[in-house]
Amino acid sequence: MKFSGVRSLTLVSVAVAAVVLAACGKKDAASDATVIKIGHVGPVSGAIAHLGKDNENGARMAIEELNAAGLKIGDKAVKFELLAEDDAADPKQGTAAAQKLVDAKVNGVIGHLNSGTTIPASQLYNAAGIPQISPSATNPKYTRQGYAGAFRVVADDVHLGGTLGKYAVETLKGKNIAVIDDRTAYGQGVAEEFKKGATAAGGTIVGHEFTTDKASDFNSILTTLKAKKPDVVFFGGMDAVAGPMLRQMKSLGINAKFLGGDGICTSELAKLAGDAMKDESVFCAEAGGVEGEQKAGMDKFRADFKAKFNADVQVYAPYVYDAVKVMATAMVTAGSADPAKYLPALKAINYKGVTGNIAFDEKGDIKNGALTLYTYKGGERSQIAVVR
16 A cells, blocks of 8 residues: 555654653543553562562552642653562562563662562663662662662661671570571571671571572471570571471470561461461561651551551551652652652652651661561560661
8 A cells, every 4th residue: 555745754753753752751641641650569479479469559559649649740740650560579580570661661660579589670770770669678789789779768687687686685585596598689688697696696506507488398407406406596588488487396396486587577477377376486577667656657557558458568568658659759859750860859858758757878778777676476466666
């Protein structure tokens, strides 16, 4: 079929206009608002899908509130769109999800959940110039790669693991301490920092054994550690592994206190451990926390979340929620959703969120990050203290 010169020119003009529009941010036909694409990545399949869904719901809640508020960036009405991807807590799937978001030209990314997926994905976001805020990755390496667009809204493993190590010795009076980690970037990192903290406080590490994040049989390593008579066992890993591990510790007659980082510090852990969890025998720390007047905001968030999703917050949904709001606030402040233009505003942000005050240091880490220590009573998490 032949086209006339005028018709051909018209078609070319339309095509060029479409390309330009796509590059600037697409228009929402119903509202004539510019669409701002925010990516979120977490494990919504696999053993810790409950944590990934918790995070994703935090993002959805924030996006819906931003759209209901009718925000403008510059003088333009905008509509935020969530592009949610599943990384199954697998580094390879994580980088594939990251590439998908890069190809979609998202304006920013919230995620990933695990350090093991966050760190390799950050290389792709950095190369594409896309800012990334992790709501839960605690391995220090993430913000020590020199990437201008890498941020986190929680304390890192140096603080988390070190504080738990000191707590194990000074408060729980642990003398002989066994360590297990799942060999992931998160599990290994937090375990090493725990060992440093425990040793510095005067504890003795009597053994360090290894498993994987997909294991379910721990009898061999637990039998090895039982012979060393530990009074504290620390596990660097996630709740999906910690629950069965606690059951097997009980069956082997290991009565040591059980400690872990934020990966086990979930409402789901009590269900996974069943009757193996005695009151005040399991201790953990969340890499964040609020106290005083700020508790009211967190309590309201938890109530609103439960009403909306018919589920309790697991751990990091409020941190995802705040991360989305922080990114949107930086865009509004800069008057642009262009990553290069709003990045300086993100670096300089001072935002009061439900998780506390959010401001970043020169590495992209949260300033004055808090930790919340918990134990379990009656199958429920029970807060001990917020420490900084």
